[in-house]
Amino acid sequence: xxxxxxxxxxxxxxxxxxxxxxxxxxxxxxxxxxxxxxxxxxxxxxxxxxxxxxxxxxxxxxxxxxxxxxxxxxxxxxxxxxxxxxxxxxxxxxxxxxxxxxxxxxxxxxxxxxxxxxxxxxxxxxxxxxxxxxxxxxxxxxxxxxxxxxxxxxxxxxxxxxxxxxxxxxxxxxxxxxxxxxxxxxxxxxxxxxxxxxxxxxxxxxxxxxxxxxxxxxxxxxxxxxxxxxxxxxxxxxxxxxxxxxxxxxxxxxxxxxxxxxxxxxxxxxxxxxxxxxxxxxxxxxxxxxxxxxxxxxxxxxxxxxxxxxxxxxxxxxxxxxxxxxxxxxxxxxxxxxxxxxxxxxx
Numbered sequence: 001x002x003x004x005x006x007x008x009x010x011x012x013x014x015x016x017x018x019x020x021x022x023x024x025x026x027x028x029x030x031x032x033x034x035x036x037x038x039x040x041x042x043x044x045x046x047x048x049x050x051x052x053x054x055x056x057x058x059x060x061x062x063x064x065x066x067x068x069x070x071x072x073x074x075x076x077x078x079x080x081x082x083x084x085x086x087x088x089x090x091x092x093x094x095x096x097x098x099x100x101x102x103x104x105x106x107x108x109x110x111x112x113x114x115x116x117x118x119x120x121x122x123x124x125x126x127x128x129x130x131x132x133x134x135x136x137x138x139x140x141x142x143x144x145x146x147x148x149x150x151x152x153x154x155x156x157x158x159x160x161x162x163x164x165x166x167x168x169x170x171x172x173x174x175x176x177x178x179x180x181x182x183x184x185x186x187x188x189x190x191x192x193x194x195x196x197x198x199x200x201x202x203x204x205x206x207x208x209x210x211x212x213x214x215x216x217x218x219x220x221x222x223x224x225x226x227x228x229x230x231x232x233x234x235x236x237x238x239x240x241x242x243x244x245x246x247x248x249x250x251x252x253x254x255x256x257x258x259x260x261x262x263x264x265x266x267x268x269x270x271x272x273x274x275x276x277x278x279x280x281x282x283x284x285x286x287x288x289x290x291x292x293x294x295x296x297x298x299x300x301x302x303x304x305x306x307x308x309x310x311x312x313x314x315x316x317x318x319x320x321x322x323x324x325x326x327x328x329x330x331x332x333x334x335x336x337x338x339x340x341x342x343x344x345x346x347x
Contacts, residue, residue: 029270030243040272041280045316048284058272059281062225065268068184071097077196082106084135088150095193103189104160105129108150109202117207117347118155118197120190120230121146124214124237125165129158141237141333142213148336149211154343155203159193161186161219168263181266187223194229206231207347213237213334214297218264225281232346233282236290236334241302242274252299276309283313286322286346290339292330300327322346 040061044054075096082090090108097103106129110116121132124141131137133156134144146156162168168182175182198205209232212220217238224233246265249255256264279287289307293300307325314323326338 026247029247033243033270033274037272037274037277041277043280043313045313048317048319051284051313051317055281058277059225061271062273062278062281065181065266065273066184066187066222066226067180068188068226069178069180071101071185071188071192073192073195074098079107082130082133084130085133085147088133088147090133093193093197095196097189097192101185101189103193105193106133106146106158107156107197108133108146109155109200110150110153112153112202115202115204115207116153116155117209117343118157118203119149119343120194120208120210120212121149121156121158122161122190122210122212122216122219123158123163124212124216125168126163127213128163129160132156132158141331143334143336145211145334145336145339148340149343152340152344154209154340155200157193157197159186159190161215165261165263169260172263176267182263183219183222183266186219187226190219190223191227194227198229205229209233209343209347211236211334211339211343214332221275221279221282224285224287225278230285232286232288232343234288234290234339234342235279236339237292237295237297237332239275239279239289239291239303239307240298241306243270244302245298246270250299253302254296274306276306276313279310280313284317284319284322286324286342288324288326288339288342290326290328290335292328292333294329294331295333297332303327 042054044050077093077095079091079093082092088108090106093105093107095103123129123131131142132146134147146158149156172182208229210220210230211234213236217235220233220235224230246256249258291303311323314320326335
């Protein structure tokens with residue numbers, strides 16, 4: 001047999017098999033989602049307390065998906081001044097977790113009397129906590145929202161998460177082998193920082209919020225269900241029609257399946273946790289979505305439909321005012337004034 005013809009036959013068969021697999025998975029992920037999730041969620045809207053009890057099994061299944069490791073504080077919090085943020089008295093803090101890991105962040109506390117609210121302000125995939133305060137942010141996506149929060153009377157804790165798609169993908173491989181996830185590790189690092197920072201007498205332990213941009217928005221939605229100390233949460237430039245975003249190519253938005261972003265594919269995520277379902281584990285706590293119509297991560301009419309699915313949970317509990325969508329004409333960015341006003345309302 002001609003070698004070239006055989007190679008073409010093999011390549012065609014392999015390409016066909018790939019198409020069959022993709023079609024099968026899309027059918028299972030998208031076509032089967034409503035029936036599958038319908039069997040896995042049994043929400044009780046008779047009261048807030050009943051609702052929280054009814055979603056407890058789903059919360060535990062989400063915890064099992066992230067499978068955060070047991071990381072314990074192994075030494076005192078260390079700190080040093082942050083260059084460029086001396087006027088805020090900002091400190092870069094480090095907290096040892098065992099022998100190998102540290103939780104790190106920028107912490108800034110306003111000069112004011114009495115305990116103040118704290119906002120965990122999480123950067124995105126191409127950034128570091130300095131960007132939250134307007135340093136090294138040439139695109140201006142953050143609009144110095146960390147600085148603006150401090151000026152508005154909030155303390156800010158901006159954790160350091162791993163930046164870059166390639167570095168995150170490499171660590172995800174190791175996390176998969178170890179039976180955990182990178183978002184699970186970053187959740188625990190944030191929690192251990194809160195354990196220490198909330199002991200500060202100038203911070204109000206009962207008024208803690210979370211505001212994340214892009215991959216920081218993912219952290220908001222991933223962490224919120226598992227960290228009840230977060231009393232009000234803002235997800236900027238992440239909330240999406242998740243099923244389509246992950247697996248359906250479309251010229252109107254970027255599909256994760258078409259780009260080298262291995263780190264965002266987490267085993268079991270879409271068994272029952274599209275964005276509206278996952279965030280329903282944050283309910284009844286206040287939740288705000290910030291989304292730009294010009295942001296290529298989403299096709300905004302689809303995003304609005306997903307948000308309406310989420311808001312119905314709040315409406316059926318009689319607390320619709322706690323769930324809001326700030327849909328604006330901009331792009332991949334935070335909206336500072338709206339976000340600060342919303343946090344002042346709910347914290």
